[in-house]
Amino acid sequence: MEKLSVRDRKHLWHPLTQHKTHGDMLGIVKAQGAVLTDEDGREYIDAIASWYTAMYGHCHPWITKAVSEQMKKLDQVVFSGFTHQPAIELSESLMSVLPYNQQKLFFSDNGSTATEIGIKMALQYFHNLGEKRNVMLASEEGFHGDTFGAMSVSGLSAYNGPFEE
Ligand SMILES: Cc1ncc(COP(=O)(O)O)c(C=O)c1O
Known part of the structure; x- marks a missing residue:
């Protein structure tokens, strides 16, 4: 199987990116706390919390548990005319x-x-x-x-x- 960074190039555009000048994207396979792991096993510190969307750390056990429990109970309901x-x-x-x-x-x-x-x-x-x-x-x-x-x-x-x- 080709590397993620190679397969990515075929069909994907990324935000805020000039693809003519940008190199390969880092293929990330795992995240825990502040650490990202790429497909070659190299680790990186995610110092911007993935554009501040993971500010409590990646795959935080409390958050993943709460999301998983909620998804099993009620995943989504339209918020027009309904509430929860x-x-x-x-x-x-x-x-x-x-x-x-x-x-x-x-x-x-x-x-x-x-x-x-x-x-x-x-x-x-x-x-x-x-x-x-x-x-x-x-x-x-x-x-x-x-x-x-x-x-x-x-x-x-x-x-x-x-x-x-
Ligand atoms: C001040 C401010 N407003 C709005 C946005 C846009 O947010 P989003 O990327 O979630 O659409 C950003 C994103 O960096 C921001 O910094």
Whole structure:
């Protein structure tokens, strides 16, 4: 069997990557705590927690157990018209640490769509009031993600330059 780094090249594009100049991707086969292991058995310290998505460490036993138990009980239910205990419990525990003027939560699945939702909420708020508002203030060098709404309130960079107009 060919190496992962070789098979990868055939069909995959990676985010934030110029494939003409980028070398082979590291084929990772295992992760534990802060350590990633590649297909040749070499170990790496994941010092950015895989873009801060594994901030408690990879394959944390408490998290993998909780996810596995939840998946066996209720994997997914559409959140429009339905609700469930984990969402309610998470909302209650977030409320206990959020400032007193925060009373409502709307869950998203990543940073870019969270930004989209924030923009939509701001626009819809004024739409519902019957006011026309369509100007967003944004920091010049800010980065808010790769979807169009998020790019539109981010600073210009190599990543979003082609979409400026
Ligand atoms: C400040 C900020 N907002 C939004 C995002 C986009 O998040 P995601 O990659 O989950 O879409 C990032 C990602 O780096 C970020 O740093």
